[in-house]
Amino acid sequence: MTEIRSAAYGPAWATLTSVTDVDRRSGLSWLSGLGFNRAAPEDLLLRLLDCGEDAFLHRGDLPDAVVDAAAVHPTRKVRIGIAETGRLSPAQWEQLIAASPESGLRGLFVQLDEEHREARRLSRGGRGVGRAPHPDAVPPTTPDEIASMASGVPDIDPQSVTTALWWVGALHTNAAAMRQLATSPKLLIRRSVARAPRLPVGPASVGPAPGGPATWSRP
Structure with a gap:
């Protein structure tokens, strides 16, 4: 039956029904699976x-x-x-x-x-900065993205020991982001800003003030 169909439909059918070709595909699939065998x-x-x-x-x-x-x-x-x-x-x-x-x-x-x-x-992260959740994690870039991420940060006990949030740490060299985050009502965010190795010109106080957001002064 196969020989009749091969003759009727030509080389294309012969290729599809070739035992050698089928064996090759099966062998390649077997090799691929073998590589994923932990043993x-x-x-x-x-x-x-x-x-x-x-x-x-x-x-x-x-x-x-x-x-x-x-x-x-x-x-x-x-x-x-x-x-x-x-x-x-x-x-x-x-x-x-x-x-x-x-x-x-x-x-x-x-x-x-x-x-x-x-x-x-x-x-x-840097000194005192937490790790990102995974290597492909990307910090926010626009003011809206920063505000959205900051809104999800939980409140913390002022007596708790913390490290800087990884995404705030990634923005430590971004002066505009630091100014935006320094006014956050979230203590953990203000503490994270305070971990920056070098703050932009203008801050009067950052982070530790428990009574409200940090304030910035003009030089």
């Missing part, structure tokens, strides 16, 4: 990379040796795959960039590295 040993994962399989690189528990190998792998697809995960140390980003002779791709990797470095900086 798969390290050497097997390395062999999967050599087969061009990169989907499993999005796992969050890969051995360092596998990430190292993916970062310097000769296959462009594998290097792009590990870069897309963003789960590389600064040293691994450098290895990835150095292992990429293609100028356009290398430029893209440099840009991604800078973006992830900035995200890590924001997530760690």
Whole structure:
């Protein structure tokens, strides 16, 4: 029956019914699933990379040796795959960039590295600044966004020990944002502003005043 249909419909039908082609697709699916098997040993994962399989690189528990190998792998697809995960140390980003002779791709990797470095900086916060909820968290930028985020900050006991809110910490170099937030009735926000390494010219008092918002004076 298959032979009759193959003859009737030509090469297109023969390709769809090819046992070899079906076996290949099944094999690729099997390899992809194997990479996500938490019990798969390290050497097997390395062999999967050599087969061009990169989907499993999005796992969050890969051995360092596998990430190292993916970062310097000769296959462009594998290097792009590990870069897309963003789960590389600064040293691994450098290895990835150095292992990429293609100028356009290398430029893209440099840009991604800078973006992830900035995200890590924001997530760690500065001295006395809390961590962002996740590496991709973005602080508010407009006055309306700042006001909206500030409105959701809970009131705190004046005797409680606190760290600066991560998003306020990310705005510490934004003079306009600091002036806006310093007038907040929320003590935690005013304390967060007071954590700024350098306040804009003009503040008379910031944060600790429990009786009301901080005030600003003109120089």
